[in-house]
Amino acid sequence: MSLRLSTVILPYRRWHEGGRAAWTRAEQLGFHTAYTYDHLSWRTFRDGPWFGAVPTLTAAAGVTDRLRLGTLVTSPNFRHPVTLAKELISLDDISGGRVTLGIGAGGSGFDATALGQEPWTPRERADRFAEFVPLLDRLLSEDAVSYEGDFYSSHEARNIPGCVQRPRLPFAVAATGPRGMRLAARFGQAWVTTGDPKLFENGTPEQSIQAIRGQAERLDDICAEVGRDMTGLNRVLLTGFTPDRNGPLQSLDAFVDFAGRHAELGFTEIVTHWPIPDSPFAAEEKVFEQIAMEAPAQLR
Numbered sequence: 001m002s003l004r005l006s007t008v009i010l011p012y013r014r015w016h017e018g019g020r021a022a023w024t025r026a027e028q029l030g031f032h033t034a035y036t037y038d039h040l041s042w043r044t045f046r047d048g049p050w051f052g053a054v055p056t057l058t059a060a061a062g063v064t065d066r067l068r069l070g071t072l073v074t075s076p077n078f079r080h081p082v083t084l085a086k087e088l089i090s091l092d093d094i095s096g097g098r099v100t101l102g103i104g105a106g107g108s109g110f111d112a113t114a115l116g117q118e119p120w121t122p123r124e125r126a127d128r129f130a131e132f133v134p135l136l137d138r139l140l141s142e143d144a145v146s147y148e149g150d151f152y153s154s155h156e157a158r159n160i161p162g163c164v165q166r167p168r169l170p171f172a173v174a175a176t177g178p179r180g181m182r183l184a185a186r187f188g189q190a191w192v193t194t195g196d197p198k199l200f201e202n203g204t205p206e207q208s209i210q211a212i213r214g215q216a217e218r219l220d221d222i223c224a225e226v227g228r229d230m231t232g233l234n235r236v237l238l239t240g241f242t243p244d245r246n247g248p249l250q251s252l253d254a255f256v257d258f259a260g261r262h263a264e265l266g267f268t269e270i271v272t273h274w275p276i277p278d279s280p281f282a283a284e285e286k287v288f289e290q291i292a293m294e295a296p297a298q299l300r
Contacts, residue, residue, distance in 0.1 A: 003259060003299040004032040004269040005292060008072055008238070010276065011036050011051040015059055019051075022274055023060040027067040029292040034060065035072035035102060035271065038079075041110045044279065054087050061095035068098045072238060072271065073174045073192065075106030076125070076132045078115055082157045085139035088169060089159055097164035102192060103136075104174035105129035126179050127151070133173070133183045140168035172236055176215055178222065185223045190234035190269070194241035208242040209261060216265050236269040237262050240281060248272070249283040255291045256298045263299060 007026055013019040026034040038053035057069045069091075074084065092099045105125040106112065112119035120128065131149045138145050139159055147154040163169045170189035175181045176196070184191040196203070196211035203211075216235065223230045239248060239258075248258035249272060259270045273281040275288050 002296065003263045003267070005030075005259075005296050005299075006033040006035065006068075006236075006269055006271045007031050007274050007292075008035045008037065008271055009274045010042075010045065010281075011053060011056045012045050012049050012276070014049065015051075015056075019056070020059070020063055023067070024063050026274070027064045029289060030296070031067065031292060032269065033068035033070055033100060033271075035070045035100075038071040038074040038102075039109070039111050040078060040114045043109070046110055054091060057099070058091055058094055061091065061098065064098075066098075068100055069095055070100035070102050070172065072102035072172070073104035074101060075104050075111070076128045076151075077106035077111040079132075081132055081136040081139055081152055082154050085136060085157070085159055088140065089161075089163055092163045092165060092169050093161075095164075097169075099165070099169045100172055100190070101169055102172040102174060103133065104192070105180060126177070130179060130183065133171070133187050137168065137171070137187050172234075174238075178218070181219050181222045182226065184219065185226045185228040185233065188233060190236050191219055192236040192238060194238045197241065199243055200241060203243040205242070205244050208244065209265070212237070212242075212262070213265050234268045235266050236271060237267050238271045240273050246273075246281065246283055249275070249288055249291065251287060252290050252294055252298075255295055259295065259299055 009022045023034060036053050036056055041050050053071050060069055088101060108119045128151050131151050135147055135152055139157060140163055143160050145154050145157050171187055172190035172192050173184035173188035174192035175184050176193060193215055195208050199208050199211060220230055240246060244258060248255045275281060275283040275285050
């Protein structure tokens, strides 16, 4: 399989002031998927404009035809499987079956406390995620679902007619720990990583490659344990959070080298952030567009 190149378009611009243009341009540039973050607010963008993921993706579906659309990632921090499933089925229908759900356990950022609760511990997040994913799988695959769990309940929730994509839209499960990786192996059509966060500040690109290789090998072992065919599980690297930071977007050659080294580890999709001036994702748009148009051919 050729290495796919995708992008993340952060929802910080008004739709008619650059928001729409980015999504249509992403399709013109030939990106495989354009994702957005599913947060209520995020990091340094907290005190500026920030729009909802599902309405943004719905609008994007209306102005594109071929581009796949997705979240990277949705989490239980402020989502409930029953209401989320209804929104996803609607979005999948509007887009003509072009939606991928990136899903993760969430973190301890602003989303974790926006509803007035105390932030969950890593163990609590993992426990909720372990219940969230299987229930969402059922809600997107079955006409009616009743369930009573430790964290989530569903009473005869109806989801007719279901997803356009069958048996449901694909899950891209973000995980680096064994419990999350087992969810990826059992329910995911893709696995997502950002690398080892402990290396971001002081690590080297070489150390990052070794850490990601270790993650991929652990995923292989878990797939073998649960009887999952590894060839059917795509591997997605969300860039910008390894020691390389935004270096790969400085030139076409730099990106091809970076992406090629990760393709050797079995990755099938590389995701870059759409350039944002004066941010950690700043990059020259001309170089970014050159990478989008020319790198895939060099990475086949």
